[in-house]
Amino acid sequence: MATARDLRATEAAGLGDADAVEMAKRHLVQPWPFAGSVGSEARTLIGEGDGIYITDGTGKKLIDGPAGMWCINIGHRREELARVMYDQSMALSYNTPWYTMNAPSAELAMRIAGHAPGDLSHVFFTTGGSSAVETALRFMQFYNNVRGRPEKKLIVSRSGAYHGSTYLSASLNGRPRDRDWMDGTDDLVVKLSSPDPFRRPKDISIAAFTDALVDEFRDTVARVGADRIGAFVGEPVQASGGVVVSPDGYLKRIREVCRDNDILYISDEVVTAFGRLGHVFASGDMFGIDPDMITFAKGVTSGYFPLGGVIISERLLEELRRSNHPDAMFGHGLTYTSHPVGCAVALKNLDILEESVLTHTREVSPYFQAQLKTLEELPLVGEVRGLGLMGCVECVADRESKDPMQLDKDVGKRIDAHCHELGLLVRPLINMCVMSPPLIITRDQIDDMVSILREGISRTMDDLRKEGVWRG
Structure with a gap:
C-alpha cells in the first residue's frame, strides 16, 4: 500500500x-x-x-x-552571479559562524563599511530584512543593558511603516491591515504620524506640516521620557507604505532630536540601499544623515541569495568595549549569519553596481x-x-x-x-x-x-x- x-x-x-x-x-x-x-x-x-x-x-x-x-x-x-554561486559552493558552501569565519564575509563587511556614512564601520550579516531589523533592535537592547540602562528600551516607529515579519520587527509596522489579526509587542512601541505630505491636514503648508511632525516627536520624548526610549526606526522612504517621501529636512531634524536625547537612530534601508535611489546607501548621500545603525537586505544580492545585515557605529562598539561588563554576551546569531555563498554573490553584485548600474x-x-x-x-x-x-x-x-x-x-x-x-x-x-x-x-x-x-x-x-x- x-x-x-x-x-x-x-x-x-x-x-x-x-x-x-x-x-x-x-x-x-x-x-x-x-x-x-x-x-x-x-x-x-x-x-x-x-x-x-x-x-x-x-x-x-x-x-x-x-x-x-x-x-x-x-x-x-545574470550569468556572473550564477557563476559566483557555483564557484563559491564548490569551494566552501557553508561554515558555522559560531567559531569559524570565511573570507567573503570579511571582504564584504569592509566593502560595505566603505560606502556607509559617518562612523558606521562594522557589519553583522543576517538572512534578510526582517532579521536585520530584529538584530538592530536586539543590539539596542543589549547596548542599553550593558550601559546600565535596562529601562531604555522603547522603540519609536511611524504610521505607514513596514519593518518586517518577525515578532519584534513586525510590532513596528504601521500600515493598514498589517496588525488587524496579528499580535505584537505593543508595550515596547511608540508610534508617530506618517510623514506623508499628500495626507497632511487641509490648509497646512509643507513647512508647517514638517514642523508639526518634529514637534510631535519632541513632545513624545518629553511625555514618555528620553530615559525610556532606546531607538527611533525609520525608512528613508516608506516603501511598502506607498513610497512616502518625507518633506525636505524632516529626517535631519528627527536625527537631531535623537542625538539630543541619546536615542539611537536606526535607518531601515532594506529597500533603499544598494542602488534603488542611485547610491549604495541613501541615508548619507541622499538625506544627509549619519545614523547609529543601518539595516539592509534585498538589493545587496539583487535577490539572487537571501542576505541582509546591520551596519553598526564604531562609537557604539567602543562604548561597549569600554564598559564595566567585558563578559556581557550579545546572545544573538543565526545559522546562516555571514553565509559564504551569499557574501560572495553580494561582492560580485556590488562590483556590477559600482561599475555602471x-x-x-x-x-x-x-x-x-x-x-x-x-x-x-x-x-x-x-x-x-x-x-x-x-x-x-x-x-x-x-x-x-x-x-x-x-x-x-x-x-x-x-x-x-x-x-x-x-x-x-x-x-x-x-x-x-x-x-x-x-x-x-x-x-x-x-x-x-x-x-x-x-x-x-x-x-x-x-x-x-x-x-x-x-x-x-
Whole structure:
C-alpha cells in the first residue's frame, strides 16, 4: 500500500506548470494569506526571468514592475552571479559562524563599511530584512543593558511603516491591515504620524506640516521620557507604505532630536540601499544623515541569495568595549549569519553596481519620475510620487476628499489584472500601484511600462463606471 510520502514523491516527479499550481493548492502555504484560502491558494506562476522581464506560467512575457520585491536590482539571469554561486559552493558552501569565519564575509563587511556614512564601520550579516531589523533592535537592547540602562528600551516607529515579519520587527509596522489579526509587542512601541505630505491636514503648508511632525516627536520624548526610549526606526522612504517621501529636512531634524536625547537612530534601508535611489546607501548621500545603525537586505544580492545585515557605529562598539561588563554576551546569531555563498554573490553584485548600474540609475531616475507623473492626468489618480527608481500611483475616489476606501479596497488589484493582460506586473497595495523596476531599465522600457500602466488604469476606470461605483 502506497504511503502519503510515496504519493507526494509521485506527484512531484516531472512537475509541470499545471502540476505546480495544483501542488501549491494542496501543499504550499503562501505569505500573507487570508484565513478563507490559507493552504489552498495558487498565485501567478513565474517560470523564467531575463533582464527586466519575467515569463508567467502561460508563457506571457511581463515587465517585472516591482523587481521581484524591490530586490532584482541588476536584473534577472545574470550569468556572473550564477557563476559566483557555483564557484563559491564548490569551494566552501557553508561554515558555522559560531567559531569559524570565511573570507567573503570579511571582504564584504569592509566593502560595505566603505560606502556607509559617518562612523558606521562594522557589519553583522543576517538572512534578510526582517532579521536585520530584529538584530538592530536586539543590539539596542543589549547596548542599553550593558550601559546600565535596562529601562531604555522603547522603540519609536511611524504610521505607514513596514519593518518586517518577525515578532519584534513586525510590532513596528504601521500600515493598514498589517496588525488587524496579528499580535505584537505593543508595550515596547511608540508610534508617530506618517510623514506623508499628500495626507497632511487641509490648509497646512509643507513647512508647517514638517514642523508639526518634529514637534510631535519632541513632545513624545518629553511625555514618555528620553530615559525610556532606546531607538527611533525609520525608512528613508516608506516603501511598502506607498513610497512616502518625507518633506525636505524632516529626517535631519528627527536625527537631531535623537542625538539630543541619546536615542539611537536606526535607518531601515532594506529597500533603499544598494542602488534603488542611485547610491549604495541613501541615508548619507541622499538625506544627509549619519545614523547609529543601518539595516539592509534585498538589493545587496539583487535577490539572487537571501542576505541582509546591520551596519553598526564604531562609537557604539567602543562604548561597549569600554564598559564595566567585558563578559556581557550579545546572545544573538543565526545559522546562516555571514553565509559564504551569499557574501560572495553580494561582492560580485556590488562590483556590477559600482561599475555602471548606480550611475545609470541616477541618470534614468528623473525620466522615470517624470513619465510616471503624467499619470496624474487620469481622474482616478490622486497623486504620483517617488524618488529614484521607486514610484507609487495612488488612486482616490475623488481628489477633494482623497478617500480611497469609498472607491474600492482592491482597485490596485483591478489595475494589476489589466496590466498583467497587457504585459506588466504591478505591485498592488489596496488603492495604490507601486513600481520599482530593475535598475537596468532603459528609457524605452520606462515608456512601455508607463504606457501599459496608463491603459490598465483607464480600463479600470471604465469598469468602475460600468459598475456604477465611480463617476469620475
